[in-house]
């Protein structure tokens with residue numbers, strides 16, 4: 001069902017290698033790229049996007065917006081041109097929308113369609129078809145959308161939008177930027193004010209970008225930290241010129257690799273440091289990691305810097321569960337760092353990891369244990385006793401099963417670099433969902449270190 005599922009699996013053994021040196025530039029932020037395509041597709045006129053992540057997930061969003069009437073094209077120079085249709089003017093797609101592996105495409109597009117008088121069928125790969133959609137079906141149904149889903153609120157599902165939709169005030173029962181964004185996007189074509197109450201802050205790209213596109217959006221902060229976000233519907237979005245900053249979630253693999261591999265001194269350029277995304281770097285610093293921000297600047301309304309990362313011995317810590325939403329996609333790679341740290345790292349409050357592209361607690365516990373790490377899996381987190389800098393034993397005879405999860409594949413690739421015998425991954429193809437250049441950049445940084 002995804003672009004790659006027809007091909008054979010592509011296993012690879014990641015071997016211990018020289019230090020990582022030089023400079024790498026990670027691709028554009030996945031969350032911002034999805035939103036850039038969606039919002040420019042709703043703005044009447046021509047928008048231009050540079051730095052767009054050309055990963056399979058974002059390409060699924062682009063294909064869906066085309067199927068609903070927008071013109072979305074890549075130019076020869078790598079810039080993307082989008083001619084939007086206007087809020088309220090999405091067309092009924094002629095075929096099922098294939099969301100591949102992408103939860104973000106699915107949940108945000110469900111929001112957009114929920115307040116348009118059209119119907120869409122959503123399908124996805126084996127991983128996506130196991131993920132819970134009830135969390136968006138519930139608020140979108142309150143707004144009037146009609147959803148017929150597979151048992152348990154899963155894909156495939158059919159969504160019929162409401163016209164007009166009903167504005168709601170919705171308190172998020174889970175800390176999820178996808179659910180928040182689905183409701184706000186539905187609110188764009190809903191008369192009156194749609195409000196999301198967010199007790200725990202999650203990534204705020206939707207809010208920043210909606211404002212940038214000219215929507216009336218207001219955020220109130222309550223004394224206990226709750227955010228009350230209101231968007232006025234029947235909005236008119238203005239076309240934009242967007243520069244997408246580099247993805248901190250992709251940078252994370254190179255940051256941890258450089259911290260762990262002896263002799264490394266690597267600069268990762270153009271990393272987005274929005275505080276709702278960047279908690280991993282603070283946690284790694286608390287563990288003793290040398291991560292220096294160079295040339296802090298603003299790119300497309302987001303804070304950005306280059307990160308200079310030097311090999312550092314790490315100490316285990318107790319990770320504050322309060323920071324989890326600001327590094328929710330970075331736990332697999334943090335677990336690898338913890339496996340190499342001195343002493344114990346304890347994580348908790350991570351139930352959400354069980355419903356990502358895979359059950360990331362179970363899958364990482366199994367993968368790390370199979371590679372020689374000491375890991376205990378708990379209901380809502382992992383407890384890891386690190387090696388104190390000693391290399392991991394490495395894989396036995398069986399390759400690591402990545403379960404169609406790009407972040408498991410990349411995390412265990414990094415673990416392979418600090419193993420004695422290397423670690424084999426069963427399939428590297430899922431990496432292309434978020435970071436198609438990962439292997440080339442990793443091989444390049446290691447080659448630079450070897451020749452230095």
Ligand code: S3P
Pocket residue numbers: 030031032104175176177178179181202203328329352
């Ligand atoms: C995303 C939000 C997060 C994250 C996902 C992208 C987004 O999911 O895991 O990779 O772009 O809004 P939740 O908000 O469901 O935690």
